Amino acid sequence: MSTSTQGDLAVDATDAQVLLEVDDVVKHFPVRSGALIDRTHAQVRAVDGVSFSLKVGETLGLVGESGCGKSTLARLITALHPVTSGHVRFRGQDITALNRRQMRPIRKSVQMVFQDPYGSLNPRRRVGSILSDPFSVHEKMSRAEVKRQVQELMARVGLSPEHFNRFPSEFSGGQRQRIGIARALALRPDLIVCDEPVSALDVSIQAQIINLLEDLQDEFMLTYVFIAHDLSVVRHVSDRIAVMYLGKLVETGPVEEIYSNSRHPYTASLLSAVPVADQAFRTARRERVILTGDVPSPVNPPSGCRFHPRCPKAQAICATEEPPLEHKTGDPIGHLTACHFPVNPGETLANASRDAVPAPEAAVGATEGVDQ
Amino acid sequence: MSLLRAAVELEVIEEQNPDAKGTEQAYEGRTPWRLAWGRLKKDRVAMVSLGFIVLLFLVAIFAPLLTALIGHGPNTQYTTSGLSLSGIPVAPGHNGFLLGTDDQGRDVLSRIIYGSRISLEVGVGATAVALVLGLVMGLVSGYYGGWIDSILARFMDILLSFPILLFAIAIVARFGPSLDLLIFVIAMFSWPYIGRLVRGQVIALREREFVEAARALGSSDLRIMFIEIAPNLIALAVIYATLLIPINIVTEATLSFLGLGVLPPTASWGNMIAEAQTGDLFTVAWWFLVFPCVALVLTTLAFNLLGDGLRDALDPRHGRSNITPTKRVKRSARSSGREKDNSEGKRA
Amino acid sequence: MALLDVRDLRVSFDTDDGTVYAVQGMSFSVEPGQTLGIVGESGSGKSVSTQAIMGLAPGATVTGEALLEGADLLTMSEDELRHIRGRTVSLIFQDPLTSLHPLYRVGAQIAEVMETHAQMNRKAALERAVELLGLVGIPEPKKRVRDYPHQFSGGMRQRVMIAMALALEPKLIIADEPTTALDVTVQAQILELLGRMRKDFQTAVILITHDLGIVADVADDVVIMYGGRPMERADVRAAFIEPHHPYTQGLLQSIPSYSGRMGRLLPIKGYPPSLMRQIQACPFAPRCPQAHDECLVAPPPLKPVGTSPGHLSACVLPSDAVGLPAHDAQATPAEAAVGGVEP
Ligand SMILES: Nc1ncnc2c1ncn2[C@@H]1O[C@H](COP(=O)(O)OP(=O)(O)OP(=O)(O)O)[C@@H](O)[C@H]1O
Numbered sequence A: 001m002s003t004s005t006q007g008d009l010a011v012d013a014t015d016a017q018v019l020l021e022v023d024d025v026v027k028h029f030p031v032r033s034g035a036l037i038d039r040t041h042a043q044v045r046a047v048d049g050v051s052f053s054l055k056v057g058e059t060l061g062l063v064g065e066s067g068c069g070k071s072t073l074a075r076l077i078t079a080l081h082p083v084t085s086g087h088v089r090f091r092g093q094d095i096t097a098l099n100r101r102q103m104r105p106i107r108k109s110v111q112m113v114f115q116d117p118y119g120s121l122n123p124r125r126r127v128g129s130i131l132s133d134p135f136s137v138h139e140k141m142s143r144a145e146v147k148r149q150v151q152e153l154m155a156r157v158g159l160s161p162e163h164f165n166r167f168p169s170e171f172s173g174g175q176r177q178r179i180g181i182a183r184a185l186a187l188r189p190d191l192i193v194c195d196e197p198v199s200a201l202d203v204s205i206q207a208q209i210i211n212l213l214e215d216l217q218d219e220f221m222l223t224y225v226f227i228a229h230d231l232s233v234v235r236h237v238s239d240r241i242a243v244m245y246l247g248k249l250v251e252t253g254p255v256e257e258i259y260s261n262s263r264h265p266y267t268a269s270l271l272s273a274v275p276v277a278d279q280a281f282r283t284a285r286r287e288r289v290i291l292t293g294d295v296p297s298p299v300n301p302p303s304g305c306r307f308h309p310r311c312p313k314a315q316a317i318c319a320t321e322e323p324p325l326e327h328k329t330g331d332p333i334g335h336l337t338a339c340h341f342p343v344n345p346g347e348t349l350a351n352a353s354r355d356a357v358p359a360p361e362a363a364v365g366a367t368e369g370v371d372q
Numbered sequence B: 001m002s003l004l005r006a007a008v009e010l011e012v013i014e015e016q017n018p019d020a021k022g023t024e025q026a027y028e029g030r031t032p033w034r035l036a037w038g039r040l041k042k043d044r045v046a047m048v049s050l051g052f053i054v055l056l057f058l059v060a061i062f063a064p065l066l067t068a069l070i071g072h073g074p075n076t077q078y079t080t081s082g083l084s085l086s087g088i089p090v091a092p093g094h095n096g097f098l099l100g101t102d103d104q105g106r107d108v109l110s111r112i113i114y115g116s117r118i119s120l121e122v123g124v125g126a127t128a129v130a131l132v133l134g135l136v137m138g139l140v141s142g143y144y145g146g147w148i149d150s151i152l153a154r155f156m157d158i159l160l161s162f163p164i165l166l167f168a169i170a171i172v173a174r175f176g177p178s179l180d181l182l183i184f185v186i187a188m189f190s191w192p193y194i195g196r197l198v199r200g201q202v203i204a205l206r207e208r209e210f211v212e213a214a215r216a217l218g219s220s221d222l223r224i225m226f227i228e229i230a231p232n233l234i235a236l237a238v239i240y241a242t243l244l245i246p247i248n249i250v251t252e253a254t255l256s257f258l259g260l261g262v263l264p265p266t267a268s269w270g271n272m273i274a275e276a277q278t279g280d281l282f283t284v285a286w287w288f289l290v291f292p293c294v295a296l297v298l299t300t301l302a303f304n305l306l307g308d309g310l311r312d313a314l315d316p317r318h319g320r321s322n323i324t325p326t327k328r329v330k331r332s333a334r335s336s337g338r339e340k341d342n343s344e345g346k347r348a
Numbered sequence C: 001m002a003l004l005d006v007r008d009l010r011v012s013f014d015t016d017d018g019t020v021y022a023v024q025g026m027s028f029s030v031e032p033g034q035t036l037g038i039v040g041e042s043g044s045g046k047s048v049s050t051q052a053i054m055g056l057a058p059g060a061t062v063t064g065e066a067l068l069e070g071a072d073l074l075t076m077s078e079d080e081l082r083h084i085r086g087r088t089v090s091l092i093f094q095d096p097l098t099s100l101h102p103l104y105r106v107g108a109q110i111a112e113v114m115e116t117h118a119q120m121n122r123k124a125a126l127e128r129a130v131e132l133l134g135l136v137g138i139p140e141p142k143k144r145v146r147d148y149p150h151q152f153s154g155g156m157r158q159r160v161m162i163a164m165a166l167a168l169e170p171k172l173i174i175a176d177e178p179t180t181a182l183d184v185t186v187q188a189q190i191l192e193l194l195g196r197m198r199k200d201f202q203t204a205v206i207l208i209t210h211d212l213g214i215v216a217d218v219a220d221d222v223v224i225m226y227g228g229r230p231m232e233r234a235d236v237r238a239a240f241i242e243p244h245h246p247y248t249q250g251l252l253q254s255i256p257s258y259s260g261r262m263g264r265l266l267p268i269k270g271y272p273p274s275l276m277r278q279i280q281a282c283p284f285a286p287r288c289p290q291a292h293d294e295c296l297v298a299p300p301p302l303k304p305v306g307t308s309p310g311h312l313s314a315c316v317l318p319s320d321a322v323g324l325p326a327h328d329a330q331a332t333p334a335e336a337a338v339g340g341v342e343p
């Protein structure tokens, strides 16, 4: 990660408003093989130098394609994975250096809501018992008090408290997601990382959960990191957006800014690729940029700008030099883009020039071989 | 009240009563165990097997009472009523010997009844020890992974490839045969079966989101292992314990047959079979060889059939088609890395 | 004449827990070259209705009519159906990995379709397979025909499925959530490909999805399904701008607007109906904000509504009551709170 980014992003840690600071975090997973002795052949570079910061009460929307490292980043923030390098600071305290005991108070303040409402609740435990976990782990409370707290929680997220004794399988997907939210909420955290909380739900239930999350945010002054691949949902809930591609942030900025004035070619094509129900008829059809190929493997990411094999604007320099995530002239403060040739307002990407780069298809073929 | 209000209220009532509700959730409806029991009850073969096993336990428990009713002790030699003048055992049904007598004039039925005590004691006892050991070792091995896992997994492999008979002969030669030793030896060699299965499951469960959620809450390793993961292993443990019991019963019989287990005159199905076929009297008096064999085979069969039934009931994915709500998780875990991890877990 | 005309299709399953009435009177038709979207929530019977038509719903009791070029698919023998599934109608499923055999080369699998159904010889079939792979945008098709499915990414596998579906130049492609497992950028490629195929080959497409955006984007007409029945049928423009059925309106209001933050979302209250009984009313009535007593007497039949031709809705409300209710008027905090809390 180049140093200029840090200059842009470095936030004064004494600023009371800053809740979370992610500073150049890297997470590599070893790719193992071999029957008897595990040998590490390569690294999955799941998160490769990501920095951002988050203020109290803010919602950061994190978008990107499958495998770009969103969930891994979420697990680094919640300290479920140790970082390979870099720092995660919560209220100015570096949580990557803490041991288990020192982590305990942080665990109360940073919680996570998971994507899969079926997988994130233990199928063999009753809901009441699942929801009493936070209290039994962290607080010394009598059984009756725990039960009262749990029922209060259930009521708060719109579940009937009498369903205390049911198993998760007796609830629908939306109800299960409410249970997951209740569990995250139990200890009154400051930060909740929501990893695709509505992706597995039907649209009408999706709306209920989004409303619930918004209400809770107002009520408890929550800060969210909200991961989703549905760009309409992200736009609805977020104050700021961070776009990830292959383990890196390629663009970040205020939500309206990103949606109306995206500078990175990837963001622009991602936004144009989403089929949108209401826009198709109400406004003029957007010009659509169809990217070729799939996301390359993070085991062996492309050199230079990681997007260059698919980028409609790529030039020779893109393959050799990595563009830093920096402020581009003309953009408002806080809008950062990692691109050598940012999209200019009004520019059409569909017929942008591409020279001096390998044919996209060949590049895709090559990288996919590695994937296997 | 309008029709509409009535209909809406009907819906609401259904919402509150999960069993009356017909939406997707109702298929899964009730608790996992009650559901499994419901499925098991419909399985005729398994229910007959279960009945047989319950009966067998009753017989074993009330053996003294039963033999008193019959009027023949298990080890008493009825030299006058139990053997013909030429020393041939009495055939089934004669002189009050329902299943006849053996070459020493002992009542075969009484001996089989007492033998069932040994079989169940060893079968269930050894399996219980194996179950506890297997669960704990499998949990630790699968949960911690790394070098702990490498060592434990290799250890289990070694135990599983060990020739149990040779080992048993050596141990018995050193300590002399006894029932406790028998249980110990059998348990030592059967826990790795359970341990390996549990380990595989734990490796898969460890990666599940509910375990991550527990870690995010700050739960301790012990708490995660025993409160989060262990309840998910019970179904598997029950199934395999049921299938391990007959294996251990047969092992007991084999060891007793070889004179390494229960020593005569105490009756065990294994040593009854062994004694019966030492001479060639059984060619004339087949019953004192055949009936212990039948007892052994029926018992083994019953446990195996019940185990299969339990497997279908507890793990319906392998059984008949069953409706589970369609779950849609878009773009989840398609990652090569994770898939690989899982498949390794399954293979193990 | 419609290419496929389905009338009053009913599908039920006998299960341990009782009978599941998965489809309770589905009707729709597809014209040659048309793309028909079928949308609806999970469990509304989208997959089951198309599977039942094609004889792919084992254990189901199916009644009704499904006329493919005038011939009723529901009365055909398994052999006839198999023939049709190969030649006239192709199916594409959601999960491209499980639909391909992992142990055979991709080329061989495409070729086999043509060998069995079009009596082509091996060599010609393989050549055509290369051609098809190129057509669906697989780079270096000559080399990649020799690959196994696992060597392809998810998007590429789905393209292989499409190549296979196109192999016999069918008149109708039924695509059941073909892009649900794929990334947006790859989804865009697949949707564009389907659109191009339709233009080039005049193939009719039935596109099953729960994503209203996809439908808005690629379909000509759309059927909105609920509780195993069609609620509304219209050309997409009318469906989105002048929806008639309250369920359609509810769906449209519960998706976040892409064009900006618009206050609270308006979820549909309540839950989908039980399919364990036959519903003798409008299935949406218990959740419908505008339900009358009339809605509970019998399931309302599809009737023409609105101004655009072919716009049908199964709702008793006046035919001219189309369009979304004003968004803000409804978003009173009290009402929104009710929407967020379950009974
Ligand atoms: N425990 C792990 N071991 C090895 N590789 C991993 C592990 N977890 C994630 N990866 C790899 O890291 C990369 C990023 O994965 P991650 O789950 O963060 O992606 P994502 O953006 O959340 O994708 P999705 O949208 O599919 O959830 C992927 O290539 C994945 O294979």
Ligand SMILES: Nc1ncnc2c1ncn2[C@@H]1O[C@H](COP(=O)(O)OP(=O)(O)OP(=O)(O)O)[C@@H](O)[C@H]1O
Pocket: B024, B323, B325, B326, B328, C013, C014, C015, C020, C021, C022, C040, C041, C042, C043, C044, C045, C046, C047, C048, C049, C058, C059, C210, C275
């Ligand atoms: N083989 C079966 N036996 C019993 N019920 C079934 C069977 N197949 C489907 N169903 C039920 O029929 C109903 C309709 O299912 P279907 O798969 O058509 O829904 P769908 O609209 O395709 O939903 P999704 O969006 O989740 O794919 C569901 O309630 C389902 O549980």
Ligand code: SF4
Pocket: A264, A265, A266, A305, A306, A307, A308, A309, A311, A312, A313, A314, A315, A318, A323, A338, A339, A340, A341, A342
């Ligand atoms: S740096 Fe080059 S390749 Fe990367 S996004 Fe910008 S123009 Fe495209």
Ligand SMILES: [Mg+2]
Pocket: A070, A071, A072, A195
């Ligand atoms: Mg993820």
Ligand SMILES: [Mg+2]
Pocket: C046, C047, C048, C176
């Ligand atoms: Mg379906």
